[in-house]
Amino acid sequence: MTIAILTLRSRLLRAFVTVAALSALSAPAFAQEGAEEARLRKLEAEVRALQRKVFPGGDGRYFEPQIAPGAQAQVQNGQVMGVIPPATTAVTDILVRLDALEAQLQTLTARSEEQANSLAKLELRLAALEDGAGEVATAPASAAPAMAAQASTPPPIDRSTPTAAPAPVAAPSAERLAAVQAITKPQTGDAGDDEYSYGFRLWNAGFFPEARQQLTRFVEQYPDHSRISYGRNLLGRAFLDDNLPEEAARWFLRNYQADKTSPRAPDSLLYLGAAMIAMRDTKRACIALAEFAETYPLIASGRLADEYQSARANVTCG
Incomplete structure (x- = not known):
């Protein structure tokens, strides 16, 4: 009886040590996942704000997903085409989403700068015409x-406007x-x-x-x-x-x-x-x-x- 009790205690002790070790290893992963999720939410907010600026009324019409909901995947050469393989971890999925958002943010920023430059050129032309007149x-x-x-003779016109009274x-x-x-x-x-x-x-x-x-x-x-x-x-x-x-x-x-x-x-x-x-x-x-x-x-x-x-x-x- 004494030997059986000692054996049981030994097994319980090993199980406790294993659980403690696993908890210690998973804690950094959860912390990393929380930080990346916060970064993702911030980037998503910036992309939405910039999208509204570059494309007034912007929505999903401007950023269509590669695979629409309910669409059938295509098989080519034994591989499923157009389907992103499942992420190995939640952190990996967040990093993939972050890369896509950062690429979109760069594209929108470049488009916004192009529009600002075009508007500035038009304003310069109009200013030159105003100076000429x-x-x-x-x-x-x-x-x-x-x-x-x-x-x-017609009534006088304000000096700030063209006058037709010769x-x-x-x-x-x-x-x-x-x-x-x-x-x-x-x-x-x-x-x-x-x-x-x-x-x-x-x-x-x-x-x-x-x-x-x-x-x-x-x-x-x-x-x-x-x-x-x-x-x-x-x-x-x-x-x-x-x-x-x-x-x-x-x-x-x-x-x-x-x-x-x-x-x-x-x-x-x-x-x-x-x-x-x-x-x-x-x-x-x-x-x-x-x-x-x-x-x-x-x-x-x-x-x-x-x-x-x-x-x-x-x-x-x-």
């Missing part, structure tokens, strides 16, 4: 003759007054549209000073009208076609900056380049034309293709 002479251009129906000149001839009077003003029930259409008819007939006066009235009285982009652009054309490129440049730049998606923003940017050519400012003319081609490629090769090619033929850009 700001350096033109501030003296008022020659005045428009009084229109037959309106002898008074200095007085000789009174128009009787023949000119009669020709202006022959151009009727539409009466459609939309007062703003009627004002713009009347200005367009005057411009189309070649009465540029009268058209400027009429279009200035429209721009000031109906700043929120659906035709406002057309009005500002046509006002610039009424100056440019009358050999007054400095004032034209101000109106073209103002219309382009107001809303680059507006119907006549492409026209204003293209004619801004034409105005710079007329002012013999080759550098800024080339900037405006390059910006037009880059921002509105479909329009540059479509609706305004002839005007764009004509402008390019009148200037030599490096």
Whole structure:
């Protein structure tokens, strides 16, 4: 009996020592696993934040898994393709995930830097155009003759905006007054549209000073009208076609900056380049034309293709 008891005690002692040794060996593994899991969570948060910055509304659509849930694995040459073999330990699995996340983070960071560089280049071009329009002479251009129906000059415009009020000149001839009077003003029930259409008819007939006066009235009285982009652009054309490129440049730049998606923003940017050519400012003319081609490629090769090619033929850009 005594020998049996001693044998049992010896076996229990060896088992206790074995359990203690195993516990001591597994403790560092659990500690390492906890540290790597914390690192993984941090990297995953950074990737999600950067993904939202580079791809607004980003989700799993931008980072599709190699094997979708429920997809069947393919067997090739006796090996299962597209399936990651099971990790040997939890720590190994975490390290694999960390490597994948770090690769994604590097790709997103590079993409974000490319977008920032592109935006900086566009801002520099726009700043150069603003400087060009700001350096033109501030003296008022020659005045428009009084229109037959309106002898008074238009209300003054703030100095910070382009002005369409030129200095007085000789009174128009009787023949000119009669020709202006022959151009009727539409009466459609939309007062703003009627004002713009009347200005367009005057411009189309070649009465540029009268058209400027009429279009200035429209721009000031109906700043929120659906035709406002057309009005500002046509006002610039009424100056440019009358050999007054400095004032034209101000109106073209103002219309382009107001809303680059507006119907006549492409026209204003293209004619801004034409105005710079007329002012013999080759550098800024080339900037405006390059910006037009880059921002509105479909329009540059479509609706305004002839005007764009004509402008390019009148200037030599490096």
